[in-house]
Amino acid sequence: MNSLKIQITKNENKREKVPADQLIFGRTFTDHMFIADYTEGIGWHDHRIVPYQPITLDPSATILHYGQTVFEGMKAYLSQDGVVRLFRPEENMKRMNHSCDRMSMPKINEDLALEALKELITVDREWVPSEPGTSLYIRPFMIATEAHLGVSASLTYSFIIIMSPVGSYYKEGIHPVKILVESEYVRAVAGGTGTAKTAGNYASSLKAQEVADREGYSQVLWLDGIERKYIEEVGSMNVFFKIDGQVVTPALNGSILDGITRKSIIQLLKHWDVPVVERKVSMEEIREAHRTGKLDEAFGTGTAAVISPIGEFRWQGELFYVNNGETGDLSKKLYNSLTGIQKGTMEDPFGWVVELN
Known part of the structure; x- marks a missing residue:
């Protein structure tokens, strides 16, 4: 242009x-x-x-x-x-x-x-x-x-x-969703098109989503395409976990989309002095955090929902409930803060908002 x-x-x-x-x-x-x-x-x-x-x-x-x-x-x-x-x-x-x-x-x-x-x-x-x-x-x-x-x-x-x-993504307030961990299909691999927003990435996800729908789950949790053990995305969203007071999210690795909401969440958490780390996160780690009572919250982030709390995972036949299936305090605070900045009801200390005359 x-x-x-x-x-x-x-x-x-x-x-x-x-x-x-x-x-x-x-x-x-x-x-x-x-x-x-x-x-x-x-x-x-x-x-x-x-x-x-x-x-x-x-x-x-x-x-x-x-x-x-x-x-x-x-x-x-x-x-x-x-x-x-x-x-x-x-x-x-x-x-x-x-x-x-x-x-x-x-x-x-x-x-x-x-x-x-x-x-x-x-x-x-x-x-x-x-x-x-x-x-x-x-x-x-x-x-x-x-x-x-x-x-x-x-x-x-x-x-x-x-x-x-x-309309409003959450007509009656934000509610945690049930997530099926996908072990057969993969969304993307490093060197592929996972970091690009291109149609094929979404077409290839539909089969796994059909399975999740049939089994009563809202979204699929994608694992890495090599070892099938490290968490990448949830549905078409980035994913975060609060484990023992620290927030962790999968590091960008060549197959994970660089989400703008993801980036904003990380900046907000740092602004609030909440510990946040980008690194590899395995399902074994999530299972252990759940077993020891340290899995405090989990949520997806994206443009449509902003924050989508996760209340339940199913992996290898096991069910992991997060925060008793309820929306956590951090998820609520992040949702209210981001939507407040977007709508102009809260201060924007980062200069994120562009106003049209």
Whole structure:
């Protein structure tokens, strides 16, 4: 993206808004979308905001056959004073470029991409919900569009941003979930695409999630792809454990996604002088911590839920209950603090929030 001359075509047929209490994640979309195209030798061009609409692709487009695509997930919040706030959006754009590099895709200009996003939010500002717990979910993504069946990086791409108003993730307060530890399938390995937000990572997780669903579990806890003993992620979230007063989370190792909520949680804990360590964490360690009564809390972190407390693990036929299946004090404090910063009801000592005029 070499310039920010955005052509805007307003939607003449406005979509009907869904009441906040009826919103289903990712089912309702705003009136407009942003698109920019890339051509090898030219760069990014034709930046435009247009009515939300289907995408037309050639049947031989690279994305359809070789999965060359990356995406991000972020949110905009409307505070009580009417200001729209983004939470660390520059980190999302930075991570998107990391994903692009891994998938042999062209990088975006992070600053200009953020400006394009702000312009899109301004056009669809009325879609940012104001009810408690609601937000505008934002999905920037890139797809390879060249009509070519040869196994090589595409020469053309589209960078697109779509937005969706979403309701509160926890309609009745945050509640611990049940987790099945996955021992057969793996999410990623070092050297693979685990550190990129690309579609194949999520497609490969669906089979294990189906098994978990059938057995009454909310999510899968992924172990490493080599020894099948070290914890990596939970579902599509990063994971934390509070063991004997210290918070531990798996260290980034080339297969774990560098979560923005994860990064924020670590900074918050350090700000509060809560001991937090990034290192390898094995299931044997979790079993021993549970056996000795030192497993105080466990929770996943991500954009959608922010904090998702874990109340139960099942591994190799054993059940480990965490904090008697109840949400821990630290999980509550982290959730309330992060959402407070995001919504503007609490002080932001880190400069994480970007306000839109």
